[in-house]
Amino acid sequence: MELENIYIVLVEPEYSGNVGFVARVMMNFGFKHLILINPKIDFNEASIYAVHAKPILYNAIILDDLTKLKDFTDFNIGTTSKHGHDYNLLRMAITPRMLADAIKDVNGKIGLIFGRESIGLKNEELKFCDIIVTIPASHMYPSLNLSHAVAIILYELFLSKNSNKPVKFRESSRIEKEKLLEYFKRVLDAINYPSHRKERAFIVFKHIIGRSFISGREAFTLMGVFRRILLSLS
Template sequence: MIKVILVHPKYGGNVGSVARVMKNFGFKELRIVGDRKIINDEAKMMAVHAKDILEKAKFYETFDSAIEDLDFIIATSGARGGDRNLKRVPITPRELAEKIKEVRGNIGLVFGREDDGLYNEELDKCDLLVSIPTSEEYPIMNLSHAVAVILYELYISKVGNKFLDINIREASKEDKELLIKKFNEFIDKKDIPEHKKELCKIIFKRLVNRAFITGKEAWTLMSAFK
């Protein structure tokens, strides 16, 4: 079970937006290190239909108390390190989505302050660091946007393409062959040079084979060429 932990957030609007994206991707438990006053009118407005997550949010006075019952703790940061700062050598959200499948127990996903992020002493208490690849021109993301990106990767890794499993039949090999045949017959009847006819046939065949069209789309095009 993944718990989203916000460490001393400064803006109620961000907290409300975090609750909203948690609801979007099926995450339920929000922990906040800080004052309950952060759940203000702006937070409730930004949460929209995720006010229940704000109402059930758990508050803690210290970072240690917020993580003491967790089995695995993941820190997030926009500041990345290297050989001189091994504490800030991160993995990407997509890599996290794969690694987290092997983790059992209660997991904490920790997000730092909007201005200063997580302090080094807080990072020391975490098991893993995640950072979102961004443009060097403006690398630091808004808190709720960063939460959205990471929760999306965790969610899509879990559900795969199930949400796209709708009742659409892909065009069969026979559908495609018949479509190409009807197109070729259509082109043969046109008053254009032979070399252009052949080129049109080749291009159309490539387009059909590359497009992953549905059966319905293939038969609609056939009707037009008829």
């Protein structure tokens, strides 16, 4: 994992101060790339809070839609304060420390996505993500301030970087993962998997692939297996 390959993504941030503080925290821990999706802020005000991290703020990439992030990243990690469970698979999440351990050997470009201060990430935006992360906190008030949440996760990634191991494999690309997921969909169709369960199965498989950060060879092997299944069924 290289910190310069990680993009901090804020979806429709609402408070200028938070964006400035996020830029400052990014500089504290050695992160350079900030992407803002349809920001609702005053950049002049945000720059006051950024202090010496103004260059990060001024060089931020502005996008009008989250899906355009695919042009920059290979993996996308969403964040939520709402814990998932067996009946809410979309929000099944790992901790920041588990995330740091999972991606320490990854060499691709990673988007770390944070939602709005008011409502966080919407379900459709979480579906865009490969993994979901949540910060354990008191049940009395589990929702952290945006900049505080960013700081905690970046700290864990920064700490993990010191124990990074050499990369021994090539991670699967975004295109390879999309093809793999498409094969999985085709298999579900071919075996007449109940339509009301398909989305659940797809989310489970996508999260498994996301958490494992499979290699390109592993992705091709799985695609080969799915192709044989489809041929056998046709």
